[in-house]
Amino acid sequence: MLSADGRPILRALPRLATAEEVSFRSASMLRARGSVALVILALGFLLYAWRERRALAERLFAVAVALAITALIPWNSFSNTSRLFDPAYYFSKLGGPLTANAGALCISSALILMAVYAVIRAHPMLRWPRAYAAAGAILTLGIGIPFASNIVRGIGQPPWGSTPGLWLSWEIPLFLFLFAVSLGAYWMLRMAFGKPGVITFRTALVTASIAALVALGGLWSTTYRQRMQLAEQDVAALGHVDDYALQLTRRFVDTLSKSPQPQSRADLLKAYAASDLAAAEYPTTLAAWDQTGNQMAEFAVAPAEPDSNAVTAAVKEAIAARQTVTRSTLGPTGVQILAAVAHPSGGATSVLVLPRSRLLTQILTLLFWRWRRLRVAILRMPSP
DSSP states (O other): OEEETTEEEEOOOOOOOOHHHHHHHHHHHHHHHHHHHHHHHHHHHHHHHTSOTTOHHHHHHHHHHHHHHHHHSOGGGGTTTOGGGOTTTBOOSTTGGGGSSHHHHHHHHHHHHHHHHHHHHHOTTOOOOHHHHHHHHHHHHHHHHHHHHHHHHTBOOOTTOOOHHHHHHHHHHHHHHHHHHHHHHHHHHHHHTTOOOOOOHHHHHHHHHHHHHHHHHHHHHHHHHHHHHHHHHHHHHTTSOOHHHHHHHHHHHHHHHTSOOOOSHHHHHHHHHTSHHHHTTOOEEEEEEOTTSOEEEEEESSOOOOOHHHHHHHHHHHHHHTSOEEEEEEETTEEEEEEEEEOTTSOEEEEEEOOOOOHHHHHHHHHHHHHHHHHHHHHHSOOO
């Protein structure tokens, strides 16, 4: 208990964890430690198998073991630590646990590239029969390109857009997979044309550049389509009332009706700060009105430029009927919620709640008001 001048101001009580919570935390900690141990063992096994360049069987076996370990580790349990393992930002059921999140996909793509590298470096002067090499190249491209297309479809772009970290978590696995496919296909195409399967550094660099450009284009087109879908949802939401905002407004209006009428801008600020609308970060404009319908004070969280006639009409209706009036109005940022609360003193308080603006809504608002100002300027121009 914390007190000041004999009056208690803070009371804190410890809440002991339940047996289920303790068991869950212990299991999570044990799972995390086991996953780290498996990763360390897999890395050590890969390093041990990668000692001899011509030991192709050992290298491929090590890659297969690492892929199995990647599939067994529950990477989603690390989603609270990093977005890299969060299936909300990337998930594809095509590869099962190997594509369950961006982190697992990145590890799987890197292991596939290692397997391709091991095959190419095992016997540099190897020559397959031309028919077998051509069939292998066609099979590699026929499987790899559709698989890469399905990898891109697993991207889950959040409503606020993609950050550089999220973009890299999608771009790097896709690039590694495309690089492995293109490198393996080029290696077999060389043998299909009767040339030795030798990959120089310059050839690998050109192939990597092409894979990077293809990955960048595929990722950009996918995120662009998802941004357009989010924009369409924003536009569709402009013509509908936000049910959650309406519920919070009714709760706030009910509190105002049972409280003394705010008389100043500071009183309006105090009322808004204590409301759920402020906690939910809804832009709101409050105004205090006297018995005759004249405005005494106003507080606006964001510049709304409301329809003054609609607000005045709602206030006068609330004062005349001595009850709360709630309606929806169409504003530049979408459907707004307008409420007028009548007080026993004879005055009223108006509440105008704006929808929470996303980027598209802000752009539309800016264009709307610029067009309106241009229209007013044209109307005010002297006639010839």
